[in-house]
Amino acid sequence: MPIHTTSKIWHNGKLIPWEQANIHVMSHVIHYGSSVFEGIRCYGLPQGSAVFRLPEHIQRLLDSAKIYRMEVPFSLEELCAGVVDLLEANGVSPCYIRPIILRGYGEIGVSPKGTPIEVYIANFPWGKYIAGTGGADVCISSWNRLAPNTLPSLAKAGANYMNSQLIHMEAEVNGYSEGIALDVNGLVSEGSGENIFLVRNGVLYTPPLANSTLSGITRDSVLTIARHLGFTVTEQAIPREMLYIADEVFFSGTAAEVAPIRSIDRIVIADGKPGEITKKIADEFFSIVNGIKPDRFGWLTPVKVHASEPVGA
Numbered sequence: 254m255p256i257h258t259t260s261k262i263w264h265n266g267k268l269i270p271w272e273q274a275n276i277h278v279m280s281h282v283i284h285y286g287s288s289v290f291e292g293i294r295c296y297g298l299p300q301g302s303a304v305f306r307l308p309e310h311i312q313r314l315l316d317s318a319k320i321y322r323m324e325v326p327f328s329l330e331e332l333c334a335g336v337v338d339l340l341e342a343n344g345v346s347p348c349y350i351r352p353i354i355l356r357g358y359g360e361i362g363v364s365p366k367g368t369p370i371e372v373y374i375a376n377f378p379w380g381k382y383i384a385g386t387g388g389a390d391v392c393i394s395s396w397n398r399l400a401p402n403t404l405p406s407l408a409k410a411g412a413n414y415m416n417s418q419l420i421h422m423e424a425e426v427n428g429y430s431e432g433i434a435l436d437v438n439g440l441v442s443e444g445s446g447e448n449i450f451l452v453r454n455g456v457l458y459t460p461p462l463a464n465s466t467l468s469g470i471t472r473d474s475v476l477t478i479a480r481h482l483g484f485t486v487t488e489q490a491i492p493r494e495m496l497y498i499a500d501e502v503f504f505s506g507t508a509a510e511v512a513p514i515r516s517i518d519r520i521v522i523a524d525g526k527p528g529e530i531t532k533k534i535a536d537e538f539f540s541i542v543n544g545i546k547p548d549r550f551g552w553l554t555p556v557k558v559h560a561s562e563p564v565g566a
């Protein structure tokens with residue numbers, strides 16, 4: 254998707270012009286993939302714009318940095334305030350927010366010693382992520398997800414997305430809109446950029462974090478909504494074939510939101526239409542983020558954005 258530029262980017266505590274947010278080709282991150290980042294959505298509610306689960310995303314960003322021994326000179330509160338300042342300065346809503354912490358220009362070599370930690374936050378309009386109206390046609394990838402104790406799955410690190418690229422490119426080349434990766438033991442893990450859920454006999458299943466999944470903020474939102482709607486929820490290891498015989502399957506993610514899956518490896522899921530439980534969870538999710546229902550879980554951070562131009566969500 255082409256990038257729609259905005260006016261400012263937050264860099265180490267200051268708002269700088271978009272076109273000046275550049276790094277040197279010899280920066281550590283370029284050679285060794287040393288970055289951690291987030292993807293967050295700001296929704297344009299009738300009552301005003303609001304960021305979805307901002308502190309939870311920033312906490313995950315700081316957790317990712319901690320795993321990689323990156324010392325971040327900003328607190329959770331400062332980074333949350335940075336996001337709000339940026340959004341209010343750029344005046345673009347709805348939008349996608351991309352904070353990134355990287356190892357910059359200093360010394361060469363795998364050791365990051367002597368390289369500065371740089372923190373940037375950008376925001377820009379971004380629309381629907383998973384293609385396919387009424388459900389996505391996806392495949393099981395021939396690529397596995399990161400094995401435990403190789404690249405840590407709980408860190409949202411730039412380097413992990415080389416694996417995601419392999420999964421996504423293979424799916425696209427073969428005519429699917431997304432790929433589902435199995436973990437190193439052949440159990441269902443997640444999509445290249447989404448967590449996965451299935452429903453069978455009225456029970457909602459999703460793989461646990463130990464199956465090389467990212468601890469998705471939307472995953473957590475889906476689990477919370479499902480429990481509040483009274484559904485039985487289980488986080489358990491899922492064999493591949495359980496997906497084929499499921500009554501419903503859907504992705505969750507900041508970019509994907511709640512996205513029903515119509516077929517996997519050309520095997521149609523149930524009758525090929527989004528299922529009842531998926532629809533109920535999606536309806537609750539979209540009602541909250543679109544301001545139709547009250548924010549009963551305290552997930553929205555209001556921002557004073559007077560959109561300069563209307564942008565599609």
Ligand SMILES: Cc1ncc(COP(=O)(O)O)c(C=O)c1O
Pocket residue numbers: 292417443444445446447448466467468469470471472505506507508
């Ligand atoms: C690999 C991967 N899994 C899952 C997710 C979903 O996480 P979240 O709901 O926090 O966006 C993402 C998106 O960030 C992702 O990249």
